[in-house]
Amino acid sequence: MGTLTADCPRLDTHCPHKLATSCRLTSTPQCCACADERPHSRLYRVYIDGVGFVQRGTRWQSYCWFCKEFWNNRLAATDPPLEASQTQIPLIPDQTEFLERWFEFHQGYRTARASDGTQSRIAVIGEPLREVSPGFLPRTLAQLRAGRANDASRPENRTRQQRLTSEEERPEDTQQSIEDALDELLADASHDEEQQEQAGDMPLPLSPPLSRHELRIRQARNNIMRVFGSREDVQRDDYESPLSTIFNRAESRYQQAEERRANGDTAAPPTENMTARERREVEEQILWG
Structure with missing residues (x-):
């Protein structure tokens, strides 16, 4: 260029x-x-x-x-x-x-x-x-x-x-190679593991009481986990969001209503001898139709 x-x-x-x-x-x-x-x-x-x-x-x-x-x-x-x-x-x-x-x-x-x-x-x-x-x-x-x-x-x-003079030619710090950086990261990781093992043998200190703001944050976090699941659940390959489930169910009802309209079956089916759940499903189909 x-x-x-x-x-x-x-x-x-x-x-x-x-x-x-x-x-x-x-x-x-x-x-x-x-x-x-x-x-x-x-x-x-x-x-x-x-x-x-x-x-x-x-x-x-x-x-x-x-x-x-x-x-x-x-x-x-x-x-x-x-x-x-x-x-x-x-x-x-x-x-x-x-x-x-x-x-x-x-x-x-x-x-x-x-x-x-x-x-x-x-x-x-x-x-x-x-x-x-x-x-x-x-x-x-x-x-x-x-x-x-x-x-x-x-x-x-x-x-x-x-x-340059000899004072300027001499660098203050040598460049850190990738191998040195990896060794340093591995050393830090092993040091953290040792500290965690040592901390596991010691009795856990009592946690201070939570403030009102912290309680609200914890409650909101628990509500989100109850609806959407924990972080481990979300990261699973077979995870399905409840929002997508709602939209998929609505799309399925819409397709059923379109099929009934295409077949000319627009009359309400009889609801006698039906359970409350079956009657509600029929009402939802009529509503979407």
């Missing part, structure tokens, strides 16, 4: 990354990274099915697709390489040089200054921006003819980053 903001004009209110990222935020002139007000952290929480929340996420993992793709590509094109825990998006890695070159392609020219102070414009022609993925620069015509792939290894996409 290319850059969707290739034909959009650059406004003074735009943040430096708004057009280059093709950010999809429409209510603000800032991109996702500039609008993110969270404090910077080396690790971010991410949810993994079957494991839970672990510290393995990136700051830009919840950005719009274009901003996320932009920062993934820019981080991959950073030289020397940076770990996600070493970044401080949008400050580190610095994208000033990349954005200056990107806007030259966006406006179609580059301004050159001569020794006497005069300025001239030099046309910048290359691959259409709408065909370039966010985070990469357009290829030149010669590169297009040669079939050069536009990826993070292309020299034009590389960004030299000042090497």
Whole structure:
């Protein structure tokens, strides 16, 4: 997918990354990274099915697709390489040089200054921006003819980053692997089981009396369980709601009445020598007919 903001004009209110990222935020002139007000952290929480929340996420993992793709590509094109825990998006890695070159392609020219102070414009022609993925620069015509792939290894996409000091390179916390997270969850589960076993040997303390509000809640819960069943009953495969039973019974009576009407049998049947239940069923059929 290319850059969707290739034909959009650059406004003074735009943040430096708004057009280059093709950010999809429409209510603000800032991109996702500039609008993110969270404090910077080396690790971010991410949810993994079957494991839970672990510290393995990136700051830009919840950005719009274009901003996320932009920062993934820019981080991959950073030289020397940076770990996600070493970044401080949008400050580190610095994208000033990349954005200056990107806007030259966006406006179609580059301004050159001569020794006497005069300025001239030099046309910048290359691959259409709408065909370039966010985070990469357009290829030149010669590169297009040669079939050069536009990826993070292309020299034009590389960004030299000042090497961080040893203090900054050392992460505060190592990323938690899935295996470590599973071991931690299993250890917590076994610890909870031990506490429950120990609590089972101890006498249960007397519960305090319930307030009037708590009594009403318990009574309402008991009424719901009496009508619809307990949670275990509802979760069974053969569970049938009493509401569906009522509607099914009404639908059955309606179909019987329609069959009698189609057969022309609209006369009331004799109710002599019938029990009270049979007489009520006949009355209900007549009522539905």
